[in-house]
Amino acid sequence: MLKINLVLILVLFTQIYSAELKSVVLCFDDAYYSVYKYGFPLLKEYKIPITLGVITNYLNRSQKPRKSADPYQFMNIGEIKEMRQQLNIEIASHSVSHRNLVHLAENEIKFELEYSKHVLDSIFGEPTITFIYPYGRFNNQVINLVKKANYQLARAVLYGEPNLWVGRYTLAVKEVRKETTINEIIDFINHNKTTILLFHRLAPNPKVFTEWSVDNFHALLKYLRTNNFIRITTLKELYYDWCQTKLLAMARNSPHNDYLNLFQKVDIDQTRTRNPSIIK
Ligand SMILES: [Zn+2]
Structure with missing residues (x-):
């Protein structure tokens, strides 16, 4: 009898646990061409939104189709616009030159924050509200300047669950590296209400630590789409949801x-x- 009760409790607990709606954001830093080449076809197939961190100096301004398909290049404006036409792609600023902001003078930090926002706002025609710290590095001065530059969110590379109520300008992530397994990601999602997955490049055969296998990525998208307790979103959407909750409470x-x-x-x-x- 005790055994049956224990099983019942376990079943109920599992149901309640899995019924909780989870938010997952896929964040791609640096806007590498490999995201377009290997990620975009899969993202389209599963209709999955992403947040893309663009470095404005590295943004390939050529609109022409590329001749060589080197995945280590950066995406061009035409490719990003093409992705945006078909998917919900949030453009986040990842600075002008990808320098470590902590080591810069105030006027240089301001330039990195304000000019990149200006460039992205005008190319993509909507306000850029998310800033992604180069190398994940920030300090109080940088945070204050990010706020002044009119960003609503900033993402770091600290490990953990992001929390907009207490850390809107230091959002934490689960970084996906070459050796990261799908089970590790699923485990993280199951233990947190909100998950930001940080990717850099995708590759059929990952060689460096910032690459993740295309096959793994495919399997992950399938997992995310087939579990209806998961809501796949962007940082921008997380911010708007948070505003709604806050205003509604008020x-x-x-x-x-x-x-x-x-x-x-x-x-x-x-x-x-x-x-x-x-x-x-
Ligand atoms: Zn970066």
Whole structure:
């Protein structure tokens, strides 16, 4: 009898545990061509959004189709635009020159933050709200300048679960390296409500630590798509969801009944239309 009860409790616990909705963000740093060559066909097949960290000095400005298919090159504007036409691709700034910001003077840090945002905003026609620290390096001065440059989020390479309430400018990740297994990733997703997976390059036969196997990537996308407790999203969408939650909480606690009505009518930050399905 005790045994049966224990089994029942275990089954119930597993059901509750797996019913919790998890958010997973796939983040690609540096915008390598290999993401277009090997990742894009699979992302299209599974309709999976990503956040792409672009270094504006490295952004290949050639719009022409490339002659050689070296995956170590960077994507060109035409390729990124093509991905954006077919998928939800958030463009994040990964600075102008990928220098370690901690070692720069204030005016240089400002340039890295502001000029890259200006370039990306004008090429892609929408506000860039996420900054990705080169080498994951930051300090308090850098964080303050990121805020001043009008970014809403910043992502580091610290290991762990990202938390927008306490660390909107130091978002943590699970980095995917050559030796990372799918089980390791699934385990991380199962133990955290939100997961940001950090990738660099994809390769059929990974050679360096920043490459991950295309076959593994395919298997991961299949896993993400076939588990309906997983919501695959972008950092930008995470930010908007967080704004909604925060504003809704404020509205519910407000003594003024109009507050909620007003909230339902307005666009949160005038950058895109509020998703009405979230407001009940
Ligand atoms: Zn980088």
